[in-house]
Amino acid sequence: MSITAAIANAPQDPFEIATCELGDPQHGEVLVRVHACGICHTDMAVKLQHIPIPMPKVLGHEGAGIVEKVGPGVTRLRPGDHVLMSFGSCGECSNCRDGALGYCDHFRDINLFGKRAGGSALTRNGKEVGGHFFAQSAFATHAIATTRNVVKVDSDLPLELIAPLGCGIQTGMGTVMHVLRPPAGTSIAVFGAGAVGLSAIIAAAIVGCSTIIAVDIVPERLRMALELGATHAVSGLSDNPMAEIVELTQGGANFSLDTTGVPAVVANSINCLRARGVNAQVAAPPRGTMYAAEASVVVGRGITVRGVVEGDANPQLFIPRMIGFFRDGRLPLDKFVKTYPLEKINEAVGDLESSRVVKPVLVMR
Ligand SMILES: [Zn+2]
Ligand SMILES: [Zn+2]
Structure with a gap:
């Protein structure tokens, strides 16, 4: 045809x-x-x-x-x-x-x-x-x-609104709900407030994180992150975003997620964690991209770094769950x-x- x-x-x-x-x-x-x-x-x-x-x-x-x-x-x-x-x-x-x-x-x-x-x-x-x-x-x-x-x-259902559940939204929400699984009351920092990062923020709010920090360099995206459930916004262009996150979480975040794939941002997403913190990486940067992590941080703090594809989701199970969040107004x-x-x-x-x-x-x- x-x-x-x-x-x-x-x-x-x-x-x-x-x-x-x-x-x-x-x-x-x-x-x-x-x-x-x-x-x-x-x-x-x-x-x-x-x-x-x-x-x-x-x-x-x-x-x-x-x-x-x-x-x-x-x-x-x-x-x-x-x-x-x-x-x-x-x-x-x-x-x-x-x-x-x-x-x-x-x-x-x-x-x-x-x-x-x-x-x-x-x-x-x-x-x-x-x-x-x-x-x-x-x-x-x-x-x-x-x-x-x-x-x-x-x-x-409005197909033009729910179409992105098939990849971007699933990646952000799934990484929080299936991989990081933050207990209610914990803190999370999300680097990059695009569709994936905002979805992660929405998921973190749904599961009950008490401190949800959005990090981005675009003011409009930080504003949107606050509207969608972030409790704090940190500009990636500020003098020391890391220090701001450590202060907001009184010593470092429990969980973090990088959606940018930019090596310097990835490093921050690991360094901002407190001891036994868990980090997820979801971006697809150009082939050959290398990430540097400070060994004394990763080892000394017992950090977990986990790569994640499509939020570890089975779409047949997770898309209906996300549609439920959409229907009840939380997405x-x-x-x-x-x-x-x-x-x-x-x-x-x-x-x-x-x-x-x-x-x-x-x-x-
Ligand atoms: Zn995609
Ligand atoms: Zn297979």
């Missing part, structure tokens, strides 16, 4: 809106008419080739839409179902069997390289275009996804989502990169 997609051709070129051909869903797959798709930093990291993936490619991995057709063997989903698309996993490797889907042996192949049993389903003028990014490639009017990464949602996505028509994808990316918008979401018409 003929579809419209935003194609990434080269790192510095704008996305190109073009007509492509998309094949039929195969065994275990569904064709989704995409209604909306969030833009995540991983889309930009791939386009800029920080993660080297062959181009041209259709990116987009926070898709939401309506099932249009199901492939052979699909019984759980039907045409007309409203769905979110999250990351893919093989379901067969030891980590998948253990429920640790973000650490699937085939995570890179399935999600970044878009490996699909039947090969790429996407062509343009007869030439193959990279598709199936995160088992979806949802910067398009239609996407082929699999039963493993499609989560059915109630049809009354006010409308406060940080801004929608753009697909054709304005380059404007949306510009607004994300300049920090004017926390979570741009493309809406297909």
